[in-house]
Amino acid sequence: MPEIKNYTLNFGPQHPAAHGVLRLVLEMDGEVIERADPHIGLLHRGTEKLAETKPYNQTIGYMDRLDYISMMCNEHGYVMAIEKLLDLEIPERAKYIRVMFDEITRILNHLMWIATHALDVGAMTMFLYAFREREDLLDLYEAVSGARMHAGYYRPGGVARDLPDSMPQYLESRWRSKKEAARLNENRQGTLLDFTEDFTRRFPTYLDEYETLLTDNRIWKQRTVGIGVVSEERAYQLGFTGPMLRGSGVEWDLRKKQPYEVYDRMDFDIPVGTNGDCYDRYLVRMEEMRQSNGIIIQCIEWLRENPGIVMTENHKVAAPRREVIKADMEGLIHHFKLFTEGYTLPVGEVYAAIEHPKGELGVYLVSDGSNKPYRLKIRTTGFAHLSAMNEMATGHMLADVVAIIGTQDIVFGDVDR
Amino acid sequence: MSNSKQQLADSLRSHFGDRLASVSLEFAEVTAVLPADNLIEVATELRDNKDFGFEQMVDLCGVDYSQFGQAEWQTDDASRVGFSRGVDAAATMGRMQFGDELESSAEQGSRFAVAYQLLSYSTNRRLRLKVYASDDNFPVVPTVTEVWNCADWYEREAFDLFGILFSGHPDLRRILTDYGFVGHPFRKDFPLVGNVEMRYDPEKGRVIYEPVSIEPRVLVPKVIRQDNRYIVDQQDEADSDA
Secondary structure (H helix, E strand, C coil), X not given: CCCCCXXXXXXXXXXXXXXXXXXXXXXXXXXXXXXXXXXXXXXXXCHHHHHCCCCHHHHHHHHHCCCCCCHXXXXXXXXXXXXXXXXXXXXXXXXHHHHHHHHHHHHHHHHHHHHHHHHHHCCHHHHHHHHHHHHHHHHHHHHHHCCXXXXXXXXXXXXXXXXXXXXXXXXXXXXXXXXXXXXXXXXXXXXXXXXXHHHHHHHHHHHHHHHHHHCCCHHHHHHXXXXXXXXXXXXXXXXXXXXXXXXXXXXXXXXXXXXXXCHHHCCCCCCCCCCCCHHHHHHHHHXXXXXXXXXXXXXXXXXXXXXXXXXXXXXXXXXXCHHHHHHCHHHHXXXXXXXXXXXXXXXXXXEEEEEECCEEEXXXXXXXXXXXXXXXXXXXXXXXXXXXXXXXXXXXXXXXXXXXHHHHCCCHHHHHC | CXXXXXXXXXXXXXXXXXXXXXXXXXXXXXXXXXXXXXXHHHHHHHHHXXXXXXXXEEEEEEEECCCCCCCCECHHHHHHHCHHHHCCCCCCCCECCCCCCCCCCCCCCCCEEEEEEEEECCXXXXXXXXXXXXXXXXXXXXXXXXXXXXXXXXXXXXXXXXXXXXXXXXXXXXXXXXXXXXXXXXXCCCCCCCCXXXXXXXXXXXXXXXECCCCCCCCXXXXXXXXXXXXXXXXXXXXXXX
């Protein structure tokens, strides 16, 4: 009888299914995983340390780059921590804008997740479809902040500027005919809200398309049902949050349970799984996209009818308007102090948590009363989820590791910070 | 909401008594400070006792308090000097130059702390535990991996970045820094630009490490203001206490 030995397989860091720079050292018995040891940190940029050397507002840009497919939600957690420490009330309209963009970001994130997860498991079409929809949402980011990804839109005290009255238009070019440009511009004639509303009308149909492709697909089910099963008990122990926790049957959503901004006025449901496997988590996330779509519609209605300021008028934190700076000494001083030194926070520590698309994003902020954070700890979801990789993958086949990485929705900016 | 937090603080005080060093309610968050020796016992009870029910440890992180409350620009004196303080190095008072070392901390107490953020799903409450490591040169805190399994990686991270040791941890390796990294980068005395830089040496045909060639720059100095908004708050509190 031939002697069979366990061997060690190095998966990544340059592997298309590793979602970035994951290095997995897998101990295999034939094709079965005996132990998975993720090596992370290849994308560690020391964001938390960098934040300690900069005034508060200058760190917002780094937040976008943590989980770089749900940018605005990261900013949200950070500015909420600052606002909590300052005890700062933000304008109503800014709250609605934040909620709307949080949900847009959730759809963005879940589209990216379904695209890559399905691609890893072998469904190429999903990838192309999901990127088509992402394009519209990234256009919303661009219209509101000028940047397609790293927006820097949320600020302590509100959001950087109000929603624009017009959408950027496609221009005729060598590779885009006049007719093609006109077709693309068709739903971009109105305001940003009109374009968003148009998207929310189209999006449920797109979701149905995805479900047609996947939900009853035999191959998809074979690859996800019963894979990476996590019980409710273990989900708590492993630090799961967000869809990973809900997939295991825990009805928990910070938007409902510890509402922030205006989520308590929104009407939406929390989807919950029963088996805690990859397939249930897939169903949970698909339903979350539908719910997010509904929240966006509710925000659009409110935002249409309630114009107003989007930034606090507390000029110790937010800069005054340009005209004020030119005409008023006080305004000039505020502007000068804010942009040379920033603002100082009271001594203390807070932990602010939001329901990030991937789970709970927590920002633990220790302030010693200066204009820079003394210690900033970002609790990202990917870190906790990836640490459960060993437990989830053990006993499964090598190909299932890919499905598990996909279902965990790992993004390395998020894990390594 | 604040009522339930006050209740949590009160029940922590009455239930654990002097096993907790202090319980405070600040910024609508409950923080319990406790000695390292009691950590495991208290943590287990917080998880298993139905009144508390902290099923999950959401986050664990280290904090280095060695430069807490130290500014890079002493505004009290420097403000009298006038505009030249920013331009002329010789006349500068209180402003740190590149490469200056901050004085060692005047703060009382330990240098390293570990903060645990707990979340109870059954009672929908949050709690922060804080443990100070008693020895600054050899900070050790017992591991909570047995109580909350997800602490594994978080403790590895705190060890990697701060050099805090977790006694009883099953696998205390570095996690975020490079293989063979020297030092603990999130300590306040570790320079932002690091100590070594790496490049490929074509002559030796391998990657080599050299001392860093760049200098750290402080673009905006760290400033602590005697902010009247926060001072008023404290006086109000004193008034209401009296």
